[in-house]
Amino acid sequence: MSPGHTAVTLQALPPEPPGPCGEDHCGIREVLDRIGDKWSVLVVVELAKGPRRFRQLQRAIPGISQRMLTLTTRRLGRDGMLERTVFPTNPPQVEYRLSPMGASLAGLVADIADWSRDHQEAIEASRRAWDEEPAADD
Amino acid sequence: MSPGHTAVTLQALPPEPPGPCGEDHCGIREVLDRIGDKWSVLVVVELAKGPRRFRQLQRAIPGISQRMLTLTTRRLGRDGMLERTVFPTNPPQVEYRLSPMGASLAGLVADIADWSRDHQEAIEASRRAWDEEPAADD
Protein backbone atom coordinates (compact mmCIF):
# COMPACT_ATOMS: atom_id res chain seq x y z
CA MET A 1 0.00 0.00 0.00
CA SER A 2 1.99 2.99 -1.22
CA PRO A 3 0.71 6.12 0.50
CA GLY A 4 1.07 8.36 -2.50
CA HIS A 5 -1.24 6.14 -4.45
CA THR A 6 -4.35 7.86 -5.73
CA ALA A 7 -7.36 6.12 -7.28
CA VAL A 8 -6.22 4.25 -10.36
CA THR A 9 -8.64 2.49 -12.65
CA LEU A 10 -9.65 -0.16 -10.15
CA GLN A 11 -13.36 0.37 -10.79
CA ALA A 12 -13.57 2.11 -7.43
CA LEU A 13 -14.27 -0.61 -4.91
CA PRO A 14 -17.12 0.60 -2.66
CA PRO A 15 -15.50 3.21 -0.43
CA GLU A 16 -18.41 3.28 1.99
CA PRO A 17 -19.27 -0.41 2.38
CA PRO A 18 -22.21 -0.98 4.73
CA GLY A 19 -22.15 1.85 7.21
CA PRO A 20 -24.88 1.10 9.76
CA CYS A 21 -23.63 4.11 11.66
CA GLY A 22 -26.28 6.71 11.52
CA GLU A 23 -27.59 7.36 14.99
CA ASP A 24 -26.35 6.22 18.34
CA HIS A 25 -24.22 3.16 17.64
CA CYS A 26 -21.21 4.65 15.98
CA GLY A 27 -18.30 3.98 18.27
CA ILE A 28 -19.88 0.85 19.69
CA ARG A 29 -18.69 -1.25 16.82
CA GLU A 30 -15.06 -0.42 17.39
CA VAL A 31 -15.25 -1.06 21.10
CA LEU A 32 -17.07 -4.32 20.59
CA ASP A 33 -14.58 -5.36 17.97
CA ARG A 34 -11.99 -4.89 20.67
CA ILE A 35 -13.68 -6.49 23.69
CA GLY A 36 -15.84 -8.85 21.69
CA ASP A 37 -13.05 -11.02 20.44
CA LYS A 38 -11.96 -14.18 22.11
CA TRP A 39 -9.12 -12.98 24.32
CA SER A 40 -9.09 -9.23 24.87
CA VAL A 41 -11.48 -9.36 27.78
CA LEU A 42 -9.39 -11.95 29.56
CA VAL A 43 -6.25 -9.89 29.06
CA VAL A 44 -7.95 -6.78 30.39
CA VAL A 45 -9.33 -8.66 33.39
CA GLU A 46 -5.91 -10.07 34.15
CA LEU A 47 -4.15 -6.74 33.78
CA ALA A 48 -6.73 -5.14 36.01
CA LYS A 49 -5.10 -7.10 38.83
CA GLY A 50 -1.78 -5.41 38.17
CA PRO A 51 1.06 -5.18 35.67
CA ARG A 52 2.05 -8.46 34.06
CA ARG A 53 4.83 -9.67 31.84
CA PHE A 54 4.24 -11.51 28.58
CA ARG A 55 4.80 -14.98 29.93
CA GLN A 56 2.82 -14.20 33.05
CA LEU A 57 -0.15 -13.23 30.97
CA GLN A 58 0.07 -16.35 28.90
CA ARG A 59 0.17 -18.54 31.97
CA ALA A 60 -2.72 -16.67 33.53
CA ILE A 61 -4.87 -17.20 30.46
CA PRO A 62 -5.05 -20.92 29.71
CA GLY A 63 -5.41 -21.77 26.08
CA ILE A 64 -4.07 -18.57 24.54
CA SER A 65 -1.23 -18.93 22.06
CA GLN A 66 1.78 -16.65 21.80
CA ARG A 67 0.48 -15.40 18.53
CA MET A 68 -2.93 -14.49 19.91
CA LEU A 69 -1.44 -12.89 23.00
CA THR A 70 0.86 -10.83 20.83
CA LEU A 71 -1.95 -9.73 18.54
CA THR A 72 -4.28 -9.01 21.43
CA THR A 73 -1.82 -6.91 23.38
CA ARG A 74 -0.79 -5.09 20.23
CA ARG A 75 -4.35 -4.19 19.35
CA LEU A 76 -5.12 -3.12 22.89
CA GLY A 77 -1.94 -1.06 22.84
CA ARG A 78 -2.82 0.54 19.56
CA ASP A 79 -6.17 1.57 20.98
CA GLY A 80 -4.45 3.08 23.97
CA MET A 81 -5.78 0.58 26.48
CA LEU A 82 -2.43 -0.56 27.76
CA GLU A 83 1.17 0.55 27.90
CA ARG A 84 4.17 -1.53 27.08
CA THR A 85 7.47 -1.16 28.87
CA VAL A 86 10.58 -2.93 27.71
CA PHE A 87 13.30 -3.66 30.25
CA PRO A 88 16.60 -4.16 28.41
CA THR A 89 17.59 -6.97 30.72
CA ASN A 90 18.79 -10.39 29.77
CA PRO A 91 16.61 -12.16 29.02
CA PRO A 92 14.42 -9.26 27.94
CA GLN A 93 11.34 -8.47 29.95
CA VAL A 94 8.28 -6.62 28.73
CA GLU A 95 5.72 -5.32 31.14
CA TYR A 96 2.14 -4.59 30.27
CA ARG A 97 -0.09 -2.43 32.36
CA LEU A 98 -3.46 -0.83 31.81
CA SER A 99 -3.52 2.81 30.86
CA PRO A 100 -6.07 5.04 32.58
CA MET A 101 -8.40 4.47 29.67
CA GLY A 102 -7.73 0.75 29.88
CA ALA A 103 -8.63 0.82 33.55
CA SER A 104 -11.83 2.54 32.59
CA LEU A 105 -12.47 -0.22 30.09
CA ALA A 106 -11.83 -2.75 32.82
CA GLY A 107 -14.60 -1.11 34.80
CA LEU A 108 -16.93 -1.49 31.87
CA VAL A 109 -15.96 -5.13 31.54
CA ALA A 110 -16.68 -5.59 35.21
CA ASP A 111 -20.16 -4.22 34.63
CA ILE A 112 -20.67 -6.71 31.83
CA ALA A 113 -19.43 -9.45 34.10
CA ASP A 114 -21.90 -8.43 36.78
CA TRP A 115 -24.73 -8.42 34.32
CA SER A 116 -23.66 -11.82 33.03
CA ARG A 117 -23.64 -13.30 36.49
CA ASP A 118 -27.04 -11.87 37.28
CA HIS A 119 -28.63 -13.37 34.19
CA GLN A 120 -26.57 -16.46 33.57
CA GLU A 121 -29.09 -18.85 35.06
CA ALA A 122 -32.02 -17.25 33.27
CA ILE A 123 -30.17 -17.47 29.98
CA GLU A 124 -29.32 -21.12 30.45
CA ALA A 125 -32.87 -21.90 31.47
CA SER A 126 -34.17 -20.15 28.39
CA ARG A 127 -31.81 -22.12 26.20
CA ARG A 128 -32.87 -25.41 27.72
CA ALA A 129 -36.54 -24.60 27.23
CA TRP A 130 -35.87 -23.57 23.65
CA ASP A 131 -33.82 -26.64 22.82
CA GLU A 132 -36.32 -29.09 24.23
CA GLU A 133 -39.54 -27.87 22.66
CA PRO A 134 -38.83 -26.66 19.15
CA ALA A 135 -42.51 -25.88 18.49
CA ALA A 136 -42.81 -23.54 21.44
CA ASP A 137 -42.08 -20.05 20.28
CA ASP A 138 -42.16 -18.99 23.92
CA MET B 1 -19.25 -37.83 15.97
CA SER B 2 -20.81 -40.97 17.41
CA PRO B 3 -21.78 -40.34 21.03
CA GLY B 4 -20.88 -43.79 22.26
CA HIS B 5 -17.36 -43.26 21.13
CA THR B 6 -14.85 -43.61 23.92
CA ALA B 7 -11.18 -42.73 23.68
CA VAL B 8 -9.62 -44.81 20.97
CA THR B 9 -5.91 -44.72 20.36
CA LEU B 10 -5.88 -41.08 19.35
CA GLN B 11 -3.17 -40.20 21.85
CA ALA B 12 -5.82 -38.67 24.12
CA LEU B 13 -6.58 -35.23 22.86
CA PRO B 14 -7.01 -32.89 25.86
CA PRO B 15 -10.50 -33.56 27.22
CA GLU B 16 -10.63 -30.21 29.04
CA PRO B 17 -9.96 -27.91 26.09
CA PRO B 18 -9.21 -24.35 27.15
CA GLY B 19 -11.41 -23.57 30.12
CA PRO B 20 -10.36 -20.09 31.14
CA CYS B 21 -13.28 -20.07 33.52
CA GLY B 22 -11.86 -20.14 36.94
CA GLU B 23 -12.64 -16.93 38.70
CA ASP B 24 -14.80 -14.04 37.69
CA HIS B 25 -15.18 -14.33 33.95
CA CYS B 26 -17.42 -17.35 33.60
CA GLY B 27 -20.65 -16.08 32.14
CA ILE B 28 -18.98 -13.18 30.38
CA ARG B 29 -17.96 -15.33 27.48
CA GLU B 30 -21.52 -16.35 26.68
CA VAL B 31 -22.82 -12.82 26.91
CA LEU B 32 -20.00 -11.48 24.79
CA ASP B 33 -20.54 -14.22 22.27
CA ARG B 34 -24.06 -12.88 22.00
CA ILE B 35 -23.51 -9.13 21.94
CA GLY B 36 -20.02 -9.32 20.50
CA ASP B 37 -21.02 -10.53 17.09
CA LYS B 38 -21.62 -8.27 14.19
CA TRP B 39 -25.37 -7.79 14.31
CA SER B 40 -26.89 -8.63 17.68
CA VAL B 41 -26.14 -5.26 19.17
CA LEU B 42 -27.79 -3.46 16.30
CA VAL B 43 -30.87 -5.65 16.59
CA VAL B 44 -31.09 -5.01 20.32
CA VAL B 45 -30.63 -1.28 19.87
CA GLU B 46 -33.33 -1.20 17.23
CA LEU B 47 -35.76 -3.27 19.26
CA ALA B 48 -35.12 -1.04 22.25
CA LYS B 49 -37.04 1.61 20.34
CA GLY B 50 -40.07 -0.61 20.18
CA PRO B 51 -41.44 -3.82 18.64
CA ARG B 52 -40.45 -4.39 15.04
CA ARG B 53 -41.37 -6.79 12.30
CA PHE B 54 -38.84 -8.81 10.36
CA ARG B 55 -38.72 -6.59 7.32
CA GLN B 56 -38.70 -3.49 9.47
CA LEU B 57 -35.65 -4.72 11.30
CA GLN B 58 -33.88 -5.52 8.08
CA ARG B 59 -34.55 -2.09 6.67
CA ALA B 60 -33.46 -0.45 9.90
CA ILE B 61 -30.14 -2.29 9.82
CA PRO B 62 -28.42 -1.60 6.51
CA GLY B 63 -26.24 -4.40 5.29
CA ILE B 64 -27.75 -7.30 7.20
CA SER B 65 -28.93 -10.24 5.14
CA GLN B 66 -32.11 -12.22 5.71
CA ARG B 67 -30.06 -15.14 6.80
CA MET B 68 -28.10 -13.17 9.36
CA LEU B 69 -31.20 -11.46 10.69
CA THR B 70 -32.89 -14.83 11.06
CA LEU B 71 -29.91 -16.33 12.86
CA THR B 72 -29.45 -13.29 15.07
CA THR B 73 -33.07 -13.10 16.15
CA ARG B 74 -33.15 -16.83 16.70
CA ARG B 75 -30.10 -16.78 18.93
CA LEU B 76 -31.38 -13.80 20.86
CA GLY B 77 -34.68 -15.60 21.22
CA ARG B 78 -33.04 -18.76 22.41
CA ASP B 79 -31.24 -16.79 25.07
CA GLY B 80 -34.50 -15.26 26.19
CA MET B 81 -33.65 -11.75 25.05
CA LEU B 82 -36.63 -11.29 22.78
CA GLU B 83 -40.06 -12.71 22.13
CA ARG B 84 -41.51 -13.63 18.82
CA THR B 85 -45.18 -13.22 18.01
CA VAL B 86 -46.70 -14.61 14.85
CA PHE B 87 -49.83 -12.97 13.48
CA PRO B 88 -51.63 -15.42 11.17
CA THR B 89 -52.53 -12.67 8.75
CA ASN B 90 -51.95 -12.58 5.04
CA PRO B 91 -49.22 -11.93 4.33
CA PRO B 92 -47.88 -13.29 7.62
CA GLN B 93 -46.43 -10.88 10.09
CA VAL B 94 -43.97 -11.67 12.83
CA GLU B 95 -43.33 -9.21 15.57
CA TYR B 96 -40.19 -9.12 17.66
CA ARG B 97 -39.97 -7.32 20.96
CA LEU B 98 -37.46 -7.31 23.75
CA SER B 99 -38.21 -9.43 26.78
CA PRO B 100 -37.62 -7.89 30.20
CA MET B 101 -34.20 -9.49 30.22
CA GLY B 102 -33.59 -8.21 26.72
CA ALA B 103 -34.49 -4.72 27.86
CA SER B 104 -31.98 -5.15 30.64
CA LEU B 105 -29.41 -6.16 28.05
CA ALA B 106 -30.32 -3.07 26.06
CA GLY B 107 -29.46 -1.01 29.11
CA LEU B 108 -26.09 -2.68 29.28
CA VAL B 109 -25.53 -2.01 25.61
CA ALA B 110 -26.45 1.61 26.21
CA ASP B 111 -23.75 1.76 28.86
CA ILE B 112 -21.25 0.35 26.40
CA ALA B 113 -22.38 2.90 23.84
CA ASP B 114 -21.91 5.70 26.35
CA TRP B 115 -18.43 4.50 27.18
CA SER B 116 -17.64 4.21 23.48
CA ARG B 117 -18.74 7.75 22.80
CA ASP B 118 -16.75 9.07 25.71
CA HIS B 119 -13.54 7.44 24.53
CA GLN B 120 -13.98 7.30 20.79
CA GLU B 121 -11.78 10.28 20.10
CA ALA B 122 -9.06 9.16 22.46
CA ILE B 123 -9.04 5.74 20.84
CA GLU B 124 -8.77 7.14 17.34
CA ALA B 125 -6.04 9.51 18.41
CA SER B 126 -4.13 6.62 19.94
CA ARG B 127 -4.48 4.63 16.76
CA ARG B 128 -3.24 7.47 14.62
CA ALA B 129 -0.23 7.97 16.86
CA TRP B 130 0.50 4.25 16.80
CA ASP B 131 0.16 3.92 13.05
CA GLU B 132 2.38 6.87 12.27
CA GLU B 133 5.36 6.19 14.49
CA PRO B 134 6.01 2.47 14.62
CA ALA B 135 9.04 2.92 16.85
CA ALA B 136 7.13 4.69 19.57
CA ASP B 137 5.95 2.10 22.04
CA ASP B 138 4.18 4.95 23.87
Add this chain to the structure above:
DNA sequence: CTGAATCCGGCCAGATACTG
Protein backbone atom coordinates in the same frame (compact mmCIF):
# COMPACT_ATOMS: atom_id res chain seq x y z
C1' DC C 1 11.79 -14.45 27.27
C1' DT C 2 9.40 -11.93 23.70
C1' DG C 3 8.19 -11.77 19.64
C1' DA C 4 7.66 -12.45 14.03
C1' DA C 5 6.53 -15.34 10.13
C1' DT C 6 4.32 -19.04 7.86
C1' DC C 7 1.05 -22.69 6.95
C1' DC C 8 -3.42 -24.43 7.54
C1' DG C 9 -8.13 -25.97 9.02
C1' DG C 10 -12.71 -24.47 10.67
C1' DC C 11 -16.22 -21.43 11.25
C1' DC C 12 -18.90 -17.67 10.07
C1' DA C 13 -21.06 -14.56 7.18
C1' DG C 14 -22.66 -13.16 2.46
C1' DA C 15 -25.05 -14.32 -1.90
C1' DT C 16 -28.41 -16.73 -4.09
C1' DA C 17 -32.41 -19.47 -4.95
C1' DC C 18 -36.45 -21.69 -3.20
C1' DT C 19 -40.78 -22.35 -0.02
C1' DG C 20 -45.18 -21.15 2.59
Add this chain to the structure above:
DNA sequence: CAGTATCTGGCCGGATTCAG
Protein backbone atom coordinates in the same frame (compact mmCIF):
# COMPACT_ATOMS: atom_id res chain seq x y z
C1' DC D 1 -43.62 -11.01 4.11
C1' DA D 2 -40.93 -14.40 6.68
C1' DG D 3 -38.14 -17.79 6.53
C1' DT D 4 -35.02 -22.15 4.85
C1' DA D 5 -31.26 -24.50 2.21
C1' DT D 6 -26.99 -24.66 -0.08
C1' DC D 7 -22.67 -23.11 -1.77
C1' DT D 8 -18.63 -20.44 -1.22
C1' DG D 9 -14.86 -17.25 0.25
C1' DG D 10 -12.61 -14.85 3.89
C1' DC D 11 -11.04 -14.23 8.22
C1' DC D 12 -9.65 -15.79 12.53
C1' DG D 13 -7.33 -18.68 15.55
C1' DG D 14 -4.00 -22.64 16.52
C1' DA D 15 0.46 -24.99 15.75
C1' DT D 16 4.89 -24.70 14.43
C1' DT D 17 9.16 -22.67 13.31
C1' DC D 18 12.60 -18.98 13.30
C1' DA D 19 14.80 -14.60 15.28
C1' DG D 20 16.54 -10.99 18.66
